[in-house]
Amino acid sequence: MSKIKPSKGAPYARILGVGGYRPTRVVPNEVILETIDSSDEWIRSRSGIETRHWANDEETVAAMSIEASGKAIADAGITAEQIGGVIVSTVSHFKQTPAVATEIADKLGTNKAAAFDISAGCAGFGYGLTLAKGMVVEGSAEYVLVIGVERLSDLTDLEDRATAFLFGDGAGAVVVGPSNEPAIGPTVWGSEGDKSETIKQTVPWTDYRTGQVEKFPAITQEGQAVFRWAVFEMAKVAQQALDAAGISSSDLDVFIPHQANERIIDSMVKTLKLPGSVTVARDVRTTGNTSAASIPLAMERLLATGEAKSGDTALVIGFGAGLVYAATVVTLP
Numbered sequence: 001m002s003k004i005k006p007s008k009g010a011p012y013a014r015i016l017g018v019g020g021y022r023p024t025r026v027v028p029n030e031v032i033l034e035t036i037d038s039s040d041e042w043i044r045s046r047s048g049i050e051t052r053h054w055a056n057d058e059e060t061v062a063a064m065s066i067e068a069s070g071k072a073i074a075d076a077g078i079t080a081e082q083i084g085g086v087i088v089s090t091v092s093h094f095k096q097t098p099a100v101a102t103e104i105a106d107k108l109g110t111n112k113a114a115a116f117d118i119s120a121g122c123a124g125f126g127y128g129l130t131l132a133k134g135m136v137v138e139g140s141a142e143y144v145l146v147i148g149v150e151r152l153s154d155l156t157d158l159e160d161r162a163t164a165f166l167f168g169d170g171a172g173a174v175v176v177g178p179s180n181e182p183a184i185g186p187t188v189w190g191s192e193g194d195k196s197e198t199i200k201q202t203v204p205w206t207d208y209r210t211g212q213v214e215k216f217p218a219i220t221q222e223g224q225a226v227f228r229w230a231v232f233e234m235a236k237v238a239q240q241a242l243d244a245a246g247i248s249s250s251d252l253d254v255f256i257p258h259q260a261n262e263r264i265i266d267s268m269v270k271t272l273k274l275p276g277s278v279t280v281a282r283d284v285r286t287t288g289n290t291s292a293a294s295i296p297l298a299m300e301r302l303l304a305t306g307e308a309k310s311g312d313t314a315l316v317i318g319f320g321a322g323l324v325y326a327a328t329v330v331t332l333p
Helices: 040-047 061-076 100-108 121-138 193-198 205-209 223-245 262-272 291-305
Strands: 012-021 025-028 051-054 083-089 114-118 143-151 169-179 188-191 199-201 219-221 254-257 313-320 324-331
Touching: 012 061, 012 121, 012 291, 012 324, 040 262, 051 169, 061 100, 061 143, 061 169, 083 100, 083 121, 100 114, 100 143, 114 121, 121 143, 121 169, 121 188, 121 291, 121 313, 121 324, 143 291, 169 291, 188 223, 193 199, 193 223, 223 262, 223 313, 223 324, 254 262, 254 291, 291 313
Parallel strands: 083 114, 083 143, 254 313
Antiparallel strands: 012 169, 025 051, 143 169, 188 324, 199 219, 313 324
């Protein structure tokens, strides 16, 4: 018989607050067209993107995260000292170690919170949310801060016609805490590593360091392959998340998919047969693809504009490099 005491966590977990930060510089498609042979109409028709935000030197991964996190903590009605865990999902923090989460935890004023980074690309927020839920229910932390943050402008090849217009910068954060009723559903997640070449960094950092390549590494992708995978396979994952939560599409109030491409979003809405009453996040139009930050940023905007409200039932799904994915149903804060 085990001598280990059982955990004393909360019965369930929920999102208690959300916050976002978008860099001050707004970049229209016209700026992108200075370096690629395309048109504003082509970019909008292929992606839905009209503008995106690019960070300046002061808007670092840590600085943007701290701004977004401060708003989320205030929205949750708690103090930073109550945060017991900080999880940061990012692919654009260029220090391998220490984790940027430790800097964020310190500058926010947490009381020595557990802090670590994860790398799960555009599915990173879903991965972090799942980990946070486990921590709250297991009892290792009462409140956990989950941050998705990117400076993808640093990893964008402005001469790559397939990707130059896609990426933006920003940070989104949520506070996950105890709940007396289910408010974060089971997560349907996974990876398809055999397709990892479809979205990737062009070359390893070591190739650049040793002079094997002159061009700084960037993110590249096989657009058509990614589009087909996202439309056909991720709609199945989204449906599995609905099934796991025990609800149907008619029970949804809000759909918040990763803001990769508006054509992908439209196709998923059609495949899932979402009713017209469901509010669909389309933050991609003015924020671009911010990878791990896209879902919390879209969530924050929907709540701020009143398009979604506290207590709404939302399906969230992220998918990207790896190829990795994560979907779940949540109650909005």
